Each structure stands twice: as C-alpha cells, then as structure tokens.
Amino acid sequence: MRIRVFGSADALARTLALDISRRVGDKPRMVLGLPTGRTPIPLYRELVRLHRSGRIDFSQATTFNLDEFLGLTPGDPRSYRAFMQRHLFDRVNVSPRRIQFLNGTPVDVGRECQRYERAIERAGGIDLQILGLGMNGHIGFNEPARALMARTHLTHLKPATRRANARFFDNRTGSVPREALSMGMATILHSRRIVLLATGATKARCVQRLIEGPVTPRLPGSFLQLHRSAEIWLDRAAASNLKR
Ligand code: F6R
Numbered sequence: 001m002r003i004r005v006f007g008s009a010d011a012l013a014r015t016l017a018l019d020i021s022r023r024v025g026d027k028p029r030m031v032l033g034l035p036t037g038r039t040p041i042p043l044y045r046e047l048v049r050l051h052r053s054g055r056i057d058f059s060q061a062t063t064f065n066l067d068e069f070l071g072l073t074p075g076d077p078r079s080y081r082a083f084m085q086r087h088l089f090d091r092v093n094v095s096p097r098r099i100q101f102l103n104g105t106p107v108d109v110g111r112e113c114q115r116y117e118r119a120i121e122r123a124g125g126i127d128l129q130i131l132g133l134g135m136n137g138h139i140g141f142n143e144p145a146r147a148l149m150a151r152t153h154l155t156h157l158k159p160a161t162r163r164a165n166a167r168f169f170d171n172r173t174g175s176v177p178r179e180a181l182s183m184g185m186a187t188i189l190h191s192r193r194i195v196l197l198a199t200g201a202t203k204a205r206c207v208q209r210l211i212e213g214p215v216t217p218r219l220p221g222s223f224l225q226l227h228r229s230a231e232i233w234l235d236r237a238a239a240s241n242l243k244r
Pocket of ligand 1: 035036037038039066067080134138139140
C-alpha cells in the first residue's frame, strides 16, 4: 500500500481534489465510489470549488455511494443520500441519472443489493473508490466480525458506529438505525484504485493496525493490504502512531 502523509486535512483534500480533476479530465466517464462522514467533507468542498472555477466537469461521470441506512428514504435529511446532495451533488454538475445510491427503503432487500451489484458491473466497475475509516476499522459499513460479506448486503451496525452517527440524529444514538445496506468487501476490493482517507488523532491507532498489523476480519480496513492499488492518505495526526 502506498502511504501518503499531509501536513493537514485541508492539504490532503486539495491534493486529492486536484488528482480527481485531472483523472476526470483524462476520462470524463469515470466511475467514482464515494463515502459520507466527516472525513470527506473537505474533499467535497474542494471539488465544488474546482467545479465552480471550471476545472472539473462531472457531466459524464457516474457515482456509487458505499452505503445507506435502512429505513430512511432518499428525501430524509438524515439519509446519506441527503448528505451527498448537500455536500456535493447539488453543487456540481453530476447528472442525476448517473448518481447511483442504495435505496434505504427497498421492497426486497436482497433484490436491492443485487440491483446495486449489477449496476456497478454495468458501469464497468469502479475506477476510483474513496473510503473513510471507522474508528473500529470498518470500511463502508463492513463492521468487524468473524467473517465478512463479499457483496452488497444488509449489515447490523455496531453500537460504536451508531454512536459515531448520532450527530445526524439530534445526537440521539437510540434514533440511529440499527441496520444499513453496504457494498461488500469484494465490491470495494474490485475497484481499480482505492484511496482511503483518515484524518485526526482519533484514527491514529486504527490506522497503525490497518497498515502494520495482520489482515483480519476484526479490522476490515486491513484487507486493503491485499489490493494492488490501494493508497492510504493521512494527515499528520492520523499518521502519528506509525513506526516508520
Ligand atoms: C460512510 C462510510 C463509513 C465512514 C466511516 C468514517 O459512508 O462508509 O465507513 O467512512 O465511518 O466516518 P467519519 O469520516 O465520519 O469518521
């Protein structure tokens, strides 16, 4: 894995946004995999800025988000879909029909998961998957477990993950859905390039285990060690536990 350490989360976001704008310039029909959460917010801000200054055109790009809470409609302000609209989609020119999202209120969960897998396949696979990292080592909503699911699936959120998401739910952990739909480990690992972002001291311990520890389902992010083109982009605080 290639590790890159930046002086600040903003410097990281600027560099990655420029990198994405160059790649979308080279391949306008780029397929992007996107996370929600605190970590990518500066990146989305930078992408909006580049778009406004005419340096990135998303009109031909396709996006697939990693996950969605079960039971929330796309119009629910607490949904991940609404988060993406606020932070990125409403502010750039991604074509609404090229925005792919898991439906949090499907009639049939199994079919919805299959539909998503097929849509990714039909788009030609994901060119660049951006990931955040849960404090417990999850990627997407693939939570630490004895065994991990390969494909898009229904997942039960750990108490720590529900606590971390309470900010979207009036700070009430009890209101955070217990279940979500998420891309699986193989869905993520089949992406051609993966960039995992981690910023802030609270991620330092997990980042150290992900990079220097064994590959284990107890820390799903560690599976990135098996990918031929995975990059870990950190700010100094998140890199502070690394030995080298
Ligand atoms: C969200 C997602 C999660 C987050 C992770 C880190 O779509 O897939 O894996 O990336 O929980 O969240 P933050 O960035 O809020 O620390």
